[in-house]
Amino acid sequence: MTTNLSLRGEGLAKQKPVFLDVLANIWDPVLNPTGVVNLGLAENTLMHTELKQFMNSKQFSPHIPLHPSHVTVTSGVSNALECTAWGLFDEGDHLLVSRPYFNAFRTSFSTRAGVGLLEVKLGEIDAFSFAAVEHYEEALLSARKEGITVKALLLCSPHNPLGRCYSEDVLREYMRLCGKYNLHLISDEIYALSVWESPDLPEATSFKSVLSIDTAGLMDQSMDFGATGLRIGCLISQSNQRLLEAADGISLLNFPSSAADSVATSLLADDEFTTEYMRTNRLRLAESYKFVTAFLKRHEIPYSQCNATFFLWIRLGAVVKDPNTTDDEILAKLRNLKVYIAAGYAYASEERGWFRLVFAHPRPVLEEGLQRIAQALEL
Numbered sequence: 001m002t003t004n005l006s007l008r009g010e011g012l013a014k015q016k017p018v019f020l021d022v023l024a025n026i027w028d029p030v031l032n033p034t035g036v037v038n039l040g041l042a043e044n045t046l047m048h049t050e051l052k053q054f055m056n057s058k059q060f061s062p063h064i065p066l067h068p069s070h071v072t073v074t075s076g077v078s079n080a081l082e083c084t085a086w087g088l089f090d091e092g093d094h095l096l097v098s099r100p101y102f103n104a105f106r107t108s109f110s111t112r113a114g115v116g117l118l119e120v121k122l123g124e125i126d127a128f129s130f131a132a133v134e135h136y137e138e139a140l141l142s143a144r145k146e147g148i149t150v151k152a153l154l155l156c157s158p159h160n161p162l163g164r165c166y167s168e169d170v171l172r173e174y175m176r177l178c179g180k181y182n183l184h185l186i187s188d189e190i191y192a193l194s195v196w197e198s199p200d201l202p203e204a205t206s207f208k209s210v211l212s213i214d215t216a217g218l219m220d221q222s223m224d225f226g227a228t229g230l231r232i233g234c235l236i237s238q239s240n241q242r243l244l245e246a247a248d249g250i251s252l253l254n255f256p257s258s259a260a261d262s263v264a265t266s267l268l269a270d271d272e273f274t275t276e277y278m279r280t281n282r283l284r285l286a287e288s289y290k291f292v293t294a295f296l297k298r299h300e301i302p303y304s305q306c307n308a309t310f311f312l313w314i315r316l317g318a319v320v321k322d323p324n325t326t327d328d329e330i331l332a333k334l335r336n337l338k339v340y341i342a343a344g345y346a347y348a349s350e351e352r353g354w355f356r357l358v359f360a361h362p363r364p365v366l367e368e369g370l371q372r373i374a375q376a377l378e379l
């Protein structure tokens, strides 16, 4: 196993605070009688037990059972991603990500840590297909020819903004690619629990965590992963302890607040509540999707069918009266009627005319917003 940290990541790992070793080895009269009795630190960071139970539950089905030592808790997923940016990359290194992608990946990877996003164009190719993997390989090879250092491949599964999941076979193919070129695989799984039954895609691929796949023979295990709640994220690696140590080196900047910690702990510890919460969430998301897509169909607005997250990737450019209307002009028309949605170009959309609409809102909000969109664009 190689840890393959960046130079600065090695530097950070060496600065891992000693008290984190204490926290990882807390004395318990039965479970850990040789541990350290911690009378020195006033902070309670004991999320790990609950997270361990939660992460080992059927939602993520890890192939190797998760142990607290595989997890670093951070103040959000952006923060977990930024920890990988410091730990795995030196300034100017790149990662591969296909278009469109979640706009704030630029913030997490580039703004402070100076990691470049090497955008992979997919054209007409389905982002969740085997063919897409080949495009990553081509992009990697041409970047290497230009002397660009590519260290990792970034997936978002379920995908923001496309709202779909990668199948196990396709994930394996990405792992194989990472193994072949010695790349880290970073999988942002923040929407793992927001997968619902879509009337458009009854046979849709459901969520499969990278943690659930046996990587033997595919890649040298080094996988990093994020999940969320309440401004709490987890960076998980079952093979690259050094990466977690690098994250721990800057943990003072990344701890979740005690308030978020205790709210998340009580939520995760309540199985009955979380099961019911997730069930209701899925039903409501499916309902809202049905409602919004009925509007889109009625107005012949093309959209990308999906079964996860709460985003609809819609093509307003196809229905404006004047086909030369720019995306900014469409946004201005919407703004005039006080309705806001995000422009696709912010997500590195390959084609103009696309927008991202969030449908996880109560019916009256959706009705008002959609009615304003229709009015603004004279549909």
Ligand SMILES: Cc1ncc(COP(=O)(O)O)c(C=O)c1O
Residues within 6 Å of the ligand: 075, 076, 077, 078, 079, 102, 156, 160, 188, 190, 228, 229, 231, 232, 233
């Ligand atoms: C794909 C993805 N990753 C990360 C984040 C950020 O998560 P957090 O608020 O926990 O930093 C978001 C939030 O929108 C997201 O959509």
